[in-house]
Amino acid sequence: MEKSTIWTPANVVTILRVALVPAWLALAETQPPTDGAAISVGALLSAALFVLLALTDKLDGYLARSRGEVTTFGKFLDPIADKLVVIVALCFLLEHGLVNSWVLLLVVAREFLVSGLRMVVAAKGTVIAASSLGKWKTATTMVSLSVLLVLRALPAGPAAQALWWVGYVTLAAALVITAWSGVDYFVKSWPAIAEAD
Numbered sequence: 683m684e685k686s687t688i689w690t691p692a693n694v695v696t697i698l699r700v701a702l703v704p705a706w707l708a709l710a711e712t713q714p715p716t717d718g719a720a721i722s723v724g725a726l727l728s729a730a731l732f733v734l735l736a737l738t739d740k741l742d743g744y745l746a747r748s749r750g751e752v753t754t755f756g757k758f759l760d761p762i763a764d765k766l767v768v769i770v771a772l773c774f775l776l777e778h779g780l781v782n783s784w785v786l787l788l789v790v791a792r793e794f795l796v797s798g799l800r801m802v803v804a805a806k807g808t809v810i811a812a813s814s815l816g817k818w819k820t821a822t823t824m825v826s827l828s829v830l831l832v833l834r835a836l837p838a839g840p841a842a843q844a845l846w847w848v849g850y851v852t853l854a855a856a857l858v859i860t861a862w863s864g865v866d867y868f869v870k871s872w873p874a875i876a877e878a879d
Contacts, residue, residue: 687753688753688755688756690745690746690749690751690753690756691745691749691751692742692743692745692746692749692751692753692756693742693746693751693753693755693756693759695738695741695742695745696738696742696756696759696760696763697759698738699735699738699739699742699763699767700759700762700763700766702731702735703735703763703766703767703770706728706731706732706735706770707770707774709724709727709728709731710725710728710732710774710831711774712724713725713727713728715778715834715835716834716835716836716837717837718837718838719837720837721835721836721837722834722835723835724835725831725834725835726832726835726836728831729828729831729832729834729835732767732771732827732828732831733828735767736767736824736827736828739760739763739764739767739820739824742756742760743760764820765793767824768789768820768823768824768827769786769789769790769793771827771831772785772786772789772827773786775827775830775831778834780830780833780834781830781853785853785857788857788860788861789823789857789860791864792860792861792863792864795864795867795868796863796864796867799867799868799871799875802871802874802875803871803874803875806874806877808871808873808874810867810870810871813863813866815859815862815863815866816863818859818863819856819859819860819863822852822853822855822856822859823853823856823860825852825856826849826850826852826853826855826856827853829845829848829849829852830849830850830853832845833845833846833849
């Protein structure tokens with residue numbers, strides 16, 4: 683059942699997540715990475731804040747469902763908040779040479795594709811059931827970004843080497859799922875976009 687007010691606990695968490703994105707970016711930009719010999723406490727703090735931002739996605743969803751407070755506003759803002767967190771983090775990592783520009787291109791292109799398809803199929807009155815691919819995409823992306831941000835704070839050594847592998851393997855998995863979920867949505871949308879008006 684959808685509530686008429688937007689000021690539910692779930693929506694407040696979502697709004698805070700959006701508001702904290704520029705705050706996180708401002709903090710991250712002012713914190714230097716490790717010098718290779720010691721942990722960068724500031725970079726580690728910015729990574730921890732990002733992890734908190736990523737986890738709030740689960741929190742607002744849980745609050746909305748458990749309290750029966752699913753709202754249209756929440757349905758609108760929650761996916762935007764998720765995309766904002768991911769894209770801003772990717773831009774930051776790209777700026778600091780930790781990801782390739784193709785990573786950002788694939789993620790943004792997929793979001794444009796799916797958003798456009800959603801508008802078209804909604805106008806046709808078609809409902810496309812959500813698949814588990816979207817959840818896996820978000821989870822693997824958030825894990826990979828979190829690990830890469832932590833990696834930025836760690837000095838060279840076995841821990842950094844292990845995290846390097848974890849970060850980039852999960853990022854590769856996230857990109858595969860991102861592409862796959864985009865293709866899956868396109869295939870499911872094809873009957874609606876191919877039919878004559």
